[in-house]
Amino acid sequence: MSDYRTVTVPAHHVLASRETISADAMVDYFDRAFTQAARTLAAAGLRPTGAARAYYFSPPTDTVDLAGGFVVPGDGLDAVTRAIDPASGLAVHLIPESRAMVTSHHGGYDGLPQAWQELVDHAHAQGEELSAPCWEEYVTMPTPEADPADMVTDLYQPLV
Numbered sequence: 309m310s311d312y313r314t315v316t317v318p319a320h321h322v323l324a325s326r327e328t329i330s331a332d333a334m335v336d337y338f339d340r341a342f343t344q345a346a347r348t349l350a351a352a353g354l355r356p357t358g359a360a361r362a363y364y365f366s367p368p369t370d371t372v373d374l375a376g377g378f379v380v381p382g383d384g385l386d387a388v389t390r391a392i393d394p395a396s397g398l399a400v401h402l403i404p405e406s407r408a409m410v411t412s413h414h415g416g417y418d419g420l421p422q423a424w425q426e427l428v429d430h431a432h433a434q435g436e437e438l439s440a441p442c443w444e445e446y447v448t449m450p451t452p453e454a455d456p457a458d459m460v461t462d463l464y465q466p467l468v
Contacts, residue, residue, distance in 0.1 A: 310411045310423070312430050317464065319405040322361065323348060323388055324377025325397045331368050338362065341376035344396050352391035354384045360449060363403065363441040368421075375401055375441075406439065406466040412447070413463060416456030420444070420463075427465050437468035 325341040342360045349356055356378040366373040380388050380400060392398050409431045413423040424442075431438060447460040 310426055310430070312409055312411050312427065314407060314409050314467070317403075317406050317408050317466075320403050321380040321385055321388075322363065322375065322377050322401045322403055323380050323392075323398060324361075324363065324375035324401055326363075326365070326373070326375035326399065326401065327397070328366075328371055328373045331370055331372055334368075334372070334374075337374075338376050342378075344398055345377035348391050348393070348396065348398055349378060349380075349384075349388065352384060352387035354381055354387060357381045358445070360446045361443050362446075363401070363443040365441045403441070403443075408464045408466045409434075409436065410462060410464050413461045414457075414459070416459055417450075417461070418456075420461065423461075423463060424465075427463050431465055431467065439466040439468050442466060 323345045325344060327337065329337050346356065358379050360376065360378060363375045364372065385400065389400055409427060411423065411427050413420060428438065442465045445462040445464065447462055448458065450459065
């Protein structure tokens with residue numbers, strides 16, 4: 309049984325590359341998007357303030373509208389905006405304050421679709437209406453030597 313909690317997520321800015329891609333291109337997309345965002349933060353003299361995130365503006369089907377990147381530190385917005393290479397596809401996106409249902413998924417990414425479905429089912433069972441975008445926060449980033457069983461991904465589902 310998963311632990312679900314409802315939280316208020318403050319408005320925040322995300323440095324990310326928003327694209328509509330084929331679902332089977334997600335691994336390559338994330339590798340590129342997270343690397344570009346981290347490099348741009350570094351060029352602005354900043355470090356990510358938290359884990360990498362993926363924001364989903366549409367449900368993953370054959371294609372998905374998503375943005376992968378990092379939350380911009382509150383005092384770094386101007387520096388990041390100046391450091392963005394226009395050819396990179398990166399932009400700063402404002403994610404408005406929201407009430408969200410949150411849970412943590414422990415295990416490999418192949419278990420994320422089921423974890424999302426359970427979160428959505430739980431929210432509906434509580435009488436909640438869903439909003440977008442939802443997002444994943446990769447508490448533990450994958451490495452070639454990592455055991456998928458040790459992975460932790462927090463799932464955020466905004467509510468109306």
